[in-house]
Amino acid sequence: MSQIDTTPQQTLTQKLANPTRFMQLSGTLMPWFAGAAAALILYALYLAFFVAPEDYQQGQTVKIMFIHVPAAWLGMLGYALIAVSSFGYLVFRHPLADVSAKAAAPIGAAFTFLALATGSLWGKPMWGTYWVWDARLTSMLILLFLYFGLMALRSAIEDEALAGKLCAVLGLVGVSILPIIKFSVDWWNTLHQPASVIRMDGPTIHPDLLWPLLISALGFSLLFFALHMKGIRNEILRRRVKSLTMAEVDRARGVSASAAAE
Amino acid sequence: MSAFWTLLKRDLLLQVREGGAVGTALGFYLIVVTMMPLGLGPDLNLLSRIAPGVLWIALLLSALLSLPRIFEADDEDGSLDVIATGDLPLELATAAKALAHWISTGIPLALLAPVLGLLLNLDLGAYPVLVATMLVGTPAISFLGAAGAALTLRARRSGLLLALLVLPLYIPTLIFGIAAISAATGGPSGFQASFLILAAISLFSLVIGPLAAAAAIRFQTQ
Numbered sequence: 001m002s003q004i005d006t007t008p009q010q011t012l013t014q015k016l017a018n019p020t021r022f023m024q025l026s027g028t029l030m031p032w033f034a035g036a037a038a039a040l041i042l043y044a045l046y047l048a049f050f051v052a053p054e055d056y057q058q059g060q061t062v063k064i065m066f067i068h069v070p071a072a073w074l075g076m077l078g079y080a081l082i083a084v085s086s087f088g089y090l091v092f093r094h095p096l097a098d099v100s101a102k103a104a105a106p107i108g109a110a111f112t113f114l115a116l117a118t119g120s121l122w123g124k125p126m127w128g129t130y131w132v133w134d135a136r137l138t139s140m141l142i143l144l145f146l147y148f149g150l151m152a153l154r155s156a157i158e159d160e161a162l163a164g165k166l167c168a169v170l171g172l173v174g175v176s177i178l179p180i181i182k183f184s185v186d187w188w189n190t191l192h193q194p195a196s197v198i199r200m201d202g203p204t205i206h207p208d209l210l211w212p213l214l215i216s217a218l219g220f221s222l223l224f225f226a227l228h229m230k231g232i233r234n235e236i237l238r239r240r241v242k243s244l245t246m247a248e249v250d251r252a253r254g255v256s257a258s259a260a261a262e
Numbered sequence: 263m264s265a266f267w268t269l270l271k272r273d274l275l276l277q278v279r280e281g282g283a284v285g286t287a288l289g290f291y292l293i294v295v296t297m298m299p300l301g302l303g304p305d306l307n308l309l310s311r312i313a314p315g316v317l318w319i320a321l322l323l324s325a326l327l328s329l330p331r332i333f334e335a336d337d338e339d340g341s342l343d344v345i346a347t348g349d350l351p352l353e354l355a356t357a358a359k360a361l362a363h364w365i366s367t368g369i370p371l372a373l374l375a376p377v378l379g380l381l382l383n384l385d386l387g388a389y390p391v392l393v394a395t396m397l398v399g400t401p402a403i404s405f406l407g408a409a410g411a412a413l414t415l416r417a418r419r420s421g422l423l424l425a426l427l428v429l430p431l432y433i434p435t436l437i438f439g440i441a442a443i444s445a446a447t448g449g450p451s452g453f454q455a456s457f458l459i460l461a462a463i464s465l466f467s468l469v470i471g472p473l474a475a476a477a478a479i480r481f482q483t484q
Contacts, residue, residue: 090477142430149427156417165481166413170427173409173474177431180463184434187441 013088017095019236026229033226040219047212064122066212070220072115072140077224078108079143079175082150086171089164096232098164099239101171102154103231107224109147116140135186142181146174160239265350266358273362276335283331287367288374291324295378306383313382314392314443317375321396322403322432326425328367329407332359333415333479346483356479357472360408368400391446395439395457401464402435405471412475416482434463 016022048066081104088097119137120130131137150167157163277283298316299309336342336359345355375396376389384392410428414420442456 142433145426145430149423149430152423152426153413153417156414156419156423158418162416162481166478169409169474169477169481170413173406173431173470176470177406177434180434180466181430184437184459187437 013094019096022096023233023236026233030226030229030233033222033229037219037222037226040215040222044212044216044219047215051208052212053208061122061125062209064118065209066216068115068118068122069213070217071111071118073217074220074224075108075112075115075140075143077221078104078111079146079178081228082108082171083175086168086175089168090172096236098168099232099235100228101167102164103228103235105147105150105154107227107231109144109151111220111224112140112144112147116144139182139185142185143178146178150174265348266354269345269350269355269358270362273359274366277362277366283328284366284370287324287328288370290327291320291371291374292378294320294323295381298382310383310385313379313384314388314440316382317378317384317392318396318436318439320378321371321375321400322429322436324371325367325400325403325407326428328363329411329424329428330414330421332363332408332411333475334411337415342479343483346479352476352480353472356408356412356475357405357468360405360471360475363408364401364404368404369397372396372400385447388443388447391443391453395442395460398457398464399435399439399460402467403432405464405467406431407471409471409474409478412478412482415478435460438463 016025044066048063052063052066054060054062082101085097085101085104088094089101116137119140123132124130150170153170154163154167157166295316298312298320302308302312333342336345346352348355372393375392376384379389379392407424407428410424410431413427414424417423438456438460442453442460445453445456
């Protein structure tokens with residue numbers, strides 16, 4: 001009584017190409033991600049404020065690091081995610097890749113902004129100024145501009161399918177030129193490095209500070225993925241509502257057209 | 263390959279016979295550079311120190327203004343569809359149009375820069391280097407700009423959007439152009455290194471610009 005399985009073998013990405021299956025899977029996964037993210041971030045904040053020692057030079061301000069560093073990592077991860085999604089959309093025509101790229105842009109931009117804002121607040125007591133034209137600050141600012149460009153291009157084109165394709169092209173152009181920008185900014189900085197700037201990565205981090213940082217980074221990463229998943233789900237639902245509305249309009253038009261013909 | 267040269271010649275002829283396109287970019291360049299001393303004060307020492315940066319940034323803005331023209335007119339009268347469906351690969355067609363933009367806008371702007379340098383009290387020794395870096399760096403502006411122009415071809419408020427998309431991509435060109443000039447006028451780093459990297463960025467743009475522009479046009483003319 002052995003049944004022969006006639007369905008072809010599918011890889012995980014192919015299975016997820018079915019939006020309904022994705023909605024089911026993400027619907028069960030998302031609460032766990034969100035819950036774990038909340039628990040880990042709360043635990044990391046507890047460690048940061050009550051357990052981790054003060055830095056002998058920076059005092060309490062070192063605690064900004066537990067938000068700042070994960071935000072910077074996730075800001076960059078967001079763009080990597082957009083690049084992979086763009087590639088997947090242009091080459092494999094994966095139907096969810098465009099949705100994923102669209103959902104990742106505002107989240108990545110928000111984390112990049114958070115990294116810049118917390119870094120600026122950290123810079124005031126440490127460097128004596130909110131902004132320095134340091135290589136890292138400048139390249140993060142440019143990353144934020146790239147996010148803005150992607151979001152602006154998508155909002156400026158009415159046809160959603162076309163907007164997705166053009167944003168994928170822009171995402172790939174951006175990722176290919178990002179290393180050059182990063183490299184150029186680093187190089188430029190070594191020319192004009194102001195002597196007053198204290199290097200952030202000067203002393204190697206003490207384990208007492210490293211562990212809360214890693215827990216915080218994990219928590220924020222889970223938060224990122226939970227938000228990304230939610231963004232994809234919202235976009236899928238929005239597109240469904242839109243196509244249903246369009247079908248409704250078409251049917252109403254068809255009724256009125258046939259009524260006019262009679 | 264003859265189709266490539268025909269397209270290039272056609273675009274250049276159109277630029278010349280339409281009139282005004284090149285002149286407008288040059289006039290904009292002149293007026294932006296003239297505004298600088300008015301805004302910063304007529305201190306000649308300060309002006310000569312910031313002159314390379316001012317000239318480069320004004321050049322980027324002037325070139326940016328003329329970018330939408332690369333594909334706009336052809337899209338409006340339908341010849342872009344003919345080019346897209348023609349025998350010439352679209353990548354080569356977009357390369358020809360970007361090259362025409364470089365010859366008709368990039369080169370004149372680069373050659374005007376030393377004249378404007380006089381207004382900013384630029385050190386005379388820096389003139390050959392200034393023109394050399396601009397001639398080597400401006401292809402990147404035209405070819406990356408062509409990609410941006412193709413992406414925003416049918417977008418709303420495309421002019422503003424184009425600036426937002428393309429200016430971040432121009433940052434490496436600006437940085438290494440300035441680095442080469444400051445190296446030649448007594449800076450700490452070697453001139454050759456910056457100059458070669460500038461050339462490398464232009465060559466890189468030469469490849470990626472037409473590819474991206476062709477992909478964008480293909481999606482829009484389908």
